Amino acid sequence: MNVLVPVSGSKASLAAVRHAATLLRDGPGEVILVNVQPRLTAHAARFTSRASRDAMRAERSEKALVGARAALDAAGVPYRAIAAAGPVAGTVARIAGEVGANQVVVGTTRQPGWWQALFSQVPEIIDAVNVPVSVIGSGRSGPFERIGVPACVGLGLTALAIATE
């Protein structure tokens, strides 16, 4: 069984890696770790070279994958790592198809449903891939992320509405 795990380097994604390791501990198959880095905007890319962008992304991917590699090494589970650049959900879906993943295990911080729908990339991944997806919830984010971020977005939209009047 090939289990693909998107890894961002966060605690939540590490919990997903550990869960994938338990799935493969006694059976054949491997874990495919995928780190997706965002592309630069066209606004910023015009002043930078492709080589330096690639080098920066490779460095950041490697950093994000360190914890996941260590966890799988410790568990003795075979794995390979893939670094990619692009939109997260579409890239994960594309790689899942290419490597023949049987399952995707994705980690997320526990949040209310509306928060997940608005800000999390997990629903997008579930929508984009064609294989079963296991969502591993862990921890809880602080009040700033739970209330502060949506409040700022709401205030911004209200300000725009007032200004358009």
Added chain:
Amino acid sequence: MEILDPQFLPALAAIVVIDLVLAGDNAIVIALAARNLPVHLKRRAIVWGTLGAIVVRTILTLAVVWLLKIPGLMLAGGLMLLWIAHRLLTEQDGEGHELAPAASFWGAMQTIVVADAVMGLDNVLAVAGAAGGSWLLVVCGLLISIPIVIWGSTLILKWIERFPSIIYVGGAVLAWTAAKMVIEEPFVREWLHGTRNTWPIYVAFVLGTLGLAWTANRRRPSTVTHS
């Protein structure tokens, strides 16, 4: 526009959002230009680059507010801002100009100075458009953008990566400001015959910009490296 004006706070909020999203891009350009330098030169390049960004913003702010009073330039500025919003929302990887990574301090500084000038102009144009000719707002925008450029950029980049939708909020504010500038151009106002309901123009600018960028980003294939 005075502080007690009901339009003051929304305009200030728009300026803060513009400063935040554009400062992230400026910081990443400075960091990338300096990345191949030895540690002691890298720090110096980043400090001088940041200082340059502030000086350019201050000088350009004064010039742009004055320039936007020239007939026709409000319309041109609005259209230019619409293009900036599109570029901010569109991901790019490899197309366009290819610059060699700078290996020397002066090579890196050259890239940083050009980027500071062009990105500073983008920022000032957007702030001046959102301020609608209010000097108080323009100065507020400048004062807000300076600490953001110095201390906030790395944090902003982190947040944008964690919540990519933030960049779409920023793009929406830029497109909205572009619509405002186009509508405020005297001859466009005349052409609209004093139409009160200008909201369809705002909606078309914002949804058009977001929709185009979203479609373009989905079509662009991702790049993959195996290890």
